[in-house]
Amino acid sequence: MSDETNPNAKNGKNGKSTGLLERVKAGVKEDIDSLKAELPAKMKEQVELLSKPTKTQVYTSIFRHKHDDTPRNRALGVLSNVFLHLHPAKINRDAVRYSYTWGMGGITFYLFIVLTFTGVLLMFYYHPSKVQAFRDVLYLEHDVPFGRLLRNMHRWAAHLMVIAVELHMFRVFLTGSYKKPREFNWNVGVILLVLTLLLSFTGYLLPDDQLGFWAVTVGTNMARATPLLGHEGPFGAQLGMTPYNDVRFGLLGGSIVDANALLRSYIWHCIGIPIIASVFMIVHFWRVRKDGGISGPAQVMLDSEVKEARK
Amino acid sequence: MDWKQLWEIVSAPDNVPIVALIPLLAFYIYLAWKQAHANDRLIAELETNPALAKTHHRKAWPFQPGWQKELHVWPFLLRMEFLAAIIVTIILMVWSITLNAPLEEPANPNLTMNPAKAPWYFLGLQEMLVYFDPWIAGVVMPTLIIFGLMMIPYIDTNPLGCGYYTWKQRKFAISTYLFGFIVLWVTMIFIGTFIRGPGWQWFWPGQTWDHNRLIYEVNRDLPDIFGITSNWVKGIFGAIVVGGFYVAGGFLVTAIFRRHNAKDFKRMSLMQYSILMFFLLTMLALPIKMMIRHLFHIKYVWITPWFNV
Numbered sequence: 001m002s003d004e005t006n007p008n009a010k011n012g013k014n015g016k017s018t019g020l021l022e023r024v025k026a027g028v029k030e031d032i033d034s035l036k037a038e039l040p041a042k043m044k045e046q047v048e049l050l051s052k053p054t055k056t057q058v059y060t061s062i063f064r065h066k067h068d069d070t071p072r073n074r075a076l077g078v079l080s081n082v083f084l085h086l087h088p089a090k091i092n093r094d095a096v097r098y099s100y101t102w103g104m105g106g107i108t109f110y111l112f113i114v115l116t117f118t119g120v121l122l123m124f125y126y127h128p129s130k131v132q133a134f135r136d137v138l139y140l141e142h143d144v145p146f147g148r149l150l151r152n153m154h155r156w157a158a159h160l161m162v163i164a165v166e167l168h169m170f171r172v173f174l175t176g177s178y179k180k181p182r183e184f185n186w187n188v189g190v191i192l193l194v195l196t197l198l199l200s201f202t203g204y205l206l207p208d209d210q211l212g213f214w215a216v217t218v219g220t221n222m223a224r225a226t227p228l229l230g231h232e233g234p235f236g237a238q239l240g241m242t243p244y245n246d247v248r249f250g251l252l253g254g255s256i257v258d259a260n261a262l263l264r265s266y267i268w269h270c271i272g273i274p275i276i277a278s279v280f281m282i283v284h285f286w287r288v289r290k291d292g293g294i295s296g297p298a299q300v301m302l303d304s305e306v307k308e309a310r311k
Numbered sequence: 312m313d314w315k316q317l318w319e320i321v322s323a324p325d326n327v328p329i330v331a332l333i334p335l336l337a338f339y340i341y342l343a344w345k346q347a348h349a350n351d352r353l354i355a356e357l358e359t360n361p362a363l364a365k366t367h368h369r370k371a372w373p374f375q376p377g378w379q380k381e382l383h384v385w386p387f388l389l390r391m392e393f394l395a396a397i398i399v400t401i402i403l404m405v406w407s408i409t410l411n412a413p414l415e416e417p418a419n420p421n422l423t424m425n426p427a428k429a430p431w432y433f434l435g436l437q438e439m440l441v442y443f444d445p446w447i448a449g450v451v452m453p454t455l456i457i458f459g460l461m462m463i464p465y466i467d468t469n470p471l472g473c474g475y476y477t478w479k480q481r482k483f484a485i486s487t488y489l490f491g492f493i494v495l496w497v498t499m500i501f502i503g504t505f506i507r508g509p510g511w512q513w514f515w516p517g518q519t520w521d522h523n524r525l526i527y528e529v530n531r532d533l534p535d536i537f538g539i540t541s542n543w544v545k546g547i548f549g550a551i552v553v554g555g556f557y558v559a560g561g562f563l564v565t566a567i568f569r570r571h572n573a574k575d576f577k578r579m580s581l582m583q584y585s586i587l588m589f590f591l592l593t594m595l596a597l598p599i600k601m602m603i604r605h606l607f608h609i610k611y612v613w614i615t616p617w618f619n620v
Contacts, residue, residue, distance in 0.1 A: 074383040076514035090381040094372050096388050110396050134417045152407035159328040162432050174343045174489050176472040183464035190460045200369045204430050213418035214427035224451025233446045234618035298474025300354050308469050
């Protein structure tokens with residue numbers, strides 16, 4: 001390349017043109033000098049930054065407030081967390097006592113989560129068909145790693161959930177917590193009790209063994225006798241009910257407990273009722289807060305202080 | 312005494328929850344009673360001492376001026392919740408490792424299980440089938456239980472005892488609930504699980520389940536005892552007996568209720584009171600029907616061409 005065509009020809013120092021190589025050398029030297037001068041400081045700065053991970057942008061983008069033990073941060077820890085925000089920031093000092101709540105509402109919810117978790121895992125190994133269902137349970141019990149433990153946990157958690165729901169209701173009654181202003185939430189709770197029993201009952205048929213088959217046969221045979229809507233119930237025949245169009249037929253998808261009943265049971269158990277129950281749970285928890293939080297332990301009220309409502 | 316038979320029933324994996332339910336219930340009733348007793352003593356003290364009632368913090372638990380009235384949920388409540396979750400998980404793990412979920416033979420419509428039992432929480436309803444026709448035991452009663460429970464907040468007009476355990480302020484409400492929950496629901500489940508054997512026959516705990524046992528019981532209907540043969544008269548007679556039970560029972564309960572629960576009686580509207588009476592008498596009808604069946608072998612009280620009660 002000649003000097004005439006070199007666009008950098010006039011840029012050289014002292015009017016001399018410098019070769020490309022020299023300029024690259026000079027640039028590299030300049031970079032190295034700059035690194036030598038600045039890198040130690042940058043590294044020191046970086047180490048300092050990393051030694052305080054809570055100051056990093058990643059951290060602050062996830063956690064929106066500090067965690068020093070101050071009352072404000074304790075409150076924010078609950079209020080700014082989506083999983084905890086159904087709690088208030090502060091509660092009645094006696095409400096944390098186990099003897100008041102028995103923890104049964106929370107345990108019920110926890111068991112629902114356990115059941116969802118184990119249930120989803122079980123669904124990976126289960127086909128709701130007459131050919132496969134029973135074999136799948138055998139396969140789970142004998143071949144799937146931890147399959148037996150999984151099935152056991154699902155079953156025992158289901159039983160435990162029924163007990164926990166009943167005890168929760170018992171506690172709510174004994175503490176009079178259904179009284180004004182919590183009447184509506186008691187009703188939501190009653191519906192959740194029914195849904196819990198239905199969840200458990202629909203799951204009973206799924207192993208497709210003798211136990212489930214006959215339990216569901218006994219259970220759904222009662223539906224034959226539904227007044228007006230069952231073919232054996234009072235006034236059922238007069239309304240044109242037969243084994244092929246009554247309410248039991250609708251439940252089983254047939255006149256006997258068979259493949260359709262298994263599929264219906266499966267869909268109600270795994271999809272239908274869990275969704276309905278979740279909606280009611282959302283309302284239930286929301287109303288606990290909106291109705292003034294946990295009912296107590298409240299100050300005792302004396303008979304002489306009752307103000308009779310004007311009619 | 313057939314201990315093997317008894318052990319077979321008690322240790323059946325699906326019966327374990329019921330076996331566990333009984334000590335659990337006993338424990339929680341004790342826990343509730345202990346607190347109710349402490350609160351009742353405090354209430355009695357404050358009722359007699361109005362000066363103290365003005366200054367007292369009004370809980371049976373200790374409190375001193377200067378103590379915080381409220382605690383932070385984080386960590387004081389959340390640590391309890393976390394602990395509860397861990398304990399429940401441990402219980403479940405141990406239970407699941409030691410005890411296997413039952414699995415019988417593949418479903419076979421041609422081979423009836425004997426006894427064919429519903430899941431344990433429905434055994435109370437199944438037990439009712441002995442005393443009532445399926446449309447009452449399986450459909451009407453469950454519906455009434457659900458609606459009865461839903462009615463509770465609207466018919467309980469007693470403003471006392473909201474948010475604390477007490478017995479003396481809510482004797483009627485608590486005894487009614489205990490009757491419904493413990494006597495009707497739990498006892499019926501207990502009978503269905505531990506007493507009923509093959510053919511849904513009555514076997515005392517420890518009695519051997521005899522699959523060939525036959526019991527010759529001649530069950531009569533109430534109209535038969537009075538020698539009524541005409542279907543029309545049977546229908547009218549039954550309606551009078553059942554209606555009479557509700558009218559006479561209602562009158563009797565009212566006589567007691569207005570004397571011993573005067574304030575609630577005054578507070579309640581006619582509709583609230585009627586609903587309460589209806590559910591109360593229907594609850595009482597169950598043990599009465601059980602009794603006349605076991606003691607007098609009476610099957611139906613009210614016979615019509617369409618339904619029998």
